[in-house]
Structures are given as C-alpha cells and as structure tokens.
Amino acid sequence: MTPTGHALETALAYHRAWSGHDLDAAMALVAPDIVCDAPAGPVEGIDAFRAFMGPFAAMTLRTEILGAFGDDETAVVLYDTTTTLVAHAPGAERLRVVDGLIVRMTIVFDRLPFARARAAS
Amino acid sequence: MTPTGHALETALAYHRAWSGHDLDAAMALVAPDIVCDAPAGPVEGIDAFRAFMGPFAAMTLRTEILGAFGDDETAVVLYDTTTTLVAHAPGAERLRVVDGLIVRMTIVFDRLPFARARAAS
Numbered sequence: 712m713t714p715t716g717h718a719l720e721t722a723l724a725y726h727r728a729w730s731g732h733d734l735d736a737a738m739a740l741v742a743p744d745i746v747c748d749a750p751a752g753p754v755e756g757i758d759a760f761r762a763f764m765g766p767f768a769a770m771t772l773r774t775e776i777l778g779a780f781g782d783d784e785t786a787v788v789l790y791d792t793t794t795t796l797v798a799h800a801p802g803a804e805r806l807r808v809v810d811g812l813i814v815r816m817t818i819v820f821d822r823l824p825f826a827r828a829r830a831a832s
Numbered sequence: 833m834t835p836t837g838h839a840l841e842t843a844l845a846y847h848r849a850w851s852g853h854d855l856d857a858a859m860a861l862v863a864p865d866i867v868c869d870a871p872a873g874p875v876e877g878i879d880a881f882r883a884f885m886g887p888f889a890a891m892t893l894r895t896e897i898l899g900a901f902g903d904d905e906t907a908v909v910l911y912d913t914t915t916t917l918v919a920h921a922p923g924a925e926r927l928r929v930v931d932g933l934i935v936r937m938t939i940v941f942d943r944l945p946f947a948r949a950r951a952a953s
Binding site: 748750777778779780781782785786787788789791801802803804805817819820821822823826 | 869871898899900901902903906907908909910912922923924925926938940941942943944947
C-alpha cells in the first residue's frame with residue numbers, strides 16, 4: 712500500500728473523516744455537484760450524498776483499509792467495516808478528485824447482509 | 833489510472849482472462865492455496881475458488897475497469913460488469929500477489945440485485 716498522488720490524500724482524508732463520525736469534515740472534501748454511483752443508483756449533489764452517507768457513517772463502529780492507491784486524479788480504496796447491523800461489511804470506492812474535492816465516486820458494497828439484518832429485526 | 837507494480841500486472845491479466853471467459857488462463861495466475869474473502873464468506877484453495885468464479889465469469893457479458901492501481905505486492909481493481917442476470921454490477925478486488933500468483937483476494941460486490949433477479953425468475 713503506497714500512498715501516491717493527490718487524489719489518494721483526499722480519499723484517505725475523506726475516509727478518516729466519515730469513519731470517525733465527522734461528517735462535516737468529510738463533506739468539506741466533497742464537491743457540491745458530486746455524482747456518486749451508489750449500489751442503489753446514482754446520488755447527485757452534496758445534500759443527497761450527505762443524506763446517503765450519514766446513516767452509514769453513524770452505524771460504522773470501525774474501519775480498516777485493506778488497499779488504497781491513486782494518482783493525481785483518481786484513487787481506489789478498499790476497506791472492511793464493522794457496523795452495528797453487520798459485523799463484516801467490506802466496501803470499495805473509486806474517487807475522482809479535482810482541486811481537492813471529490814467530484815465523482817463509485818461505491819461498491821454488499822447490500823444483502825444489511826437487507827437480511829433489517830428483515831430479521 | 834497509472835499501472836505500476838507487478839501485482840497490478842497480475843491483477844489485470846487475471847481480470848482479462850476471467851472476463852474473457854478463459855478460466856484456465858485466469859487460474860494459471862492463482863496460487864493453489866489462495867484464500868479469498870468473498871461476499872458469502874471465505875473460499876479456500878484453487879478448486880473452491882474456480883468453482884466460485886466460474887459461474888460468475890460465465891454470466892459476465894462485459895467488464896469495464898474504472899480504477900486499477902497497485903505496487904509490488906498489492907493491487908486494487910474496481911470495475912463495472914454487465915451480466916446476464918444484472919445489467920450493472922460493479923465489483924472490486926484487493927489482491928496480494930507473490931511470485932506472480934494471487935495468494936489472497938478480497939472481493940466486494942453487491943449480491944442484492946442478483947438475489948432479487950434469482951427470486952424473480
């Protein structure tokens with residue numbers, strides 16, 4: 712895991728912020744017109760993005776970065792999380808960064824254990 | 833997307849092979865004792881890994897790499913796929929490579945649309 716490039720710095724700062732439950736600090740790294748390709752579909756604009764990430768950040772107990780790389784424009788981060796609903800919930804992101812702000816994000820995670828946990832509760 | 837490092841070369845060759853439906857070529861890049869952390873749980877050994885990846889590869893119509901980086905030991909690849917079951921099914925992998933063979937892999941993908949598609953058919 713060799714951090715290289717400005718996009719990765721932003722991606723890791725964003726990760727530290729949301730996983731540390733500092734949503735304001737996380738959103739300070741997000742462009743107002745972010746387009747996020749999330750598992751359930753596109754999330755457009757920082758308000759919708761905050762509404763999408765907030766609940767997940769709130770239920771996240773810990774994260775561990777398993778791989779993180781990038782160059783000046785793009786970063787990819789793959790991490791594990793422990794959440795209040797699901798004990799082992801890895802996720803991955805590909806982020807595009809312009810002038811220190813995340814303008815585009817693709818998020819991959821497995822919604823199935825969350826759907827099962829919600830159905831069981 | 834700047835390919836750097838030997839792990840990424842192996843990761844991309846593996847990706848090209850399975851997405852091109854050449855499972856033999858893909859498995860030639862996998863260590864016999866691979867440990868794969870897959871969405872449904874650990875998959876251990878190349879036989880179990882081939883049985884896990886084969887059906888997914890067979891249903892994959894196309895893939896597009898959205899981000900791929902690595903160093904000498906580790907690579908992270910995030911990609912979109914179009915499959916016969918689900919039209920837009922992104923996935924991500926973190927791969928550890930030793931002597932040109934993938935010894936460890938963490939795969940992230942969203943099983944929910946696949947579960948829904950199977951339930952509907």
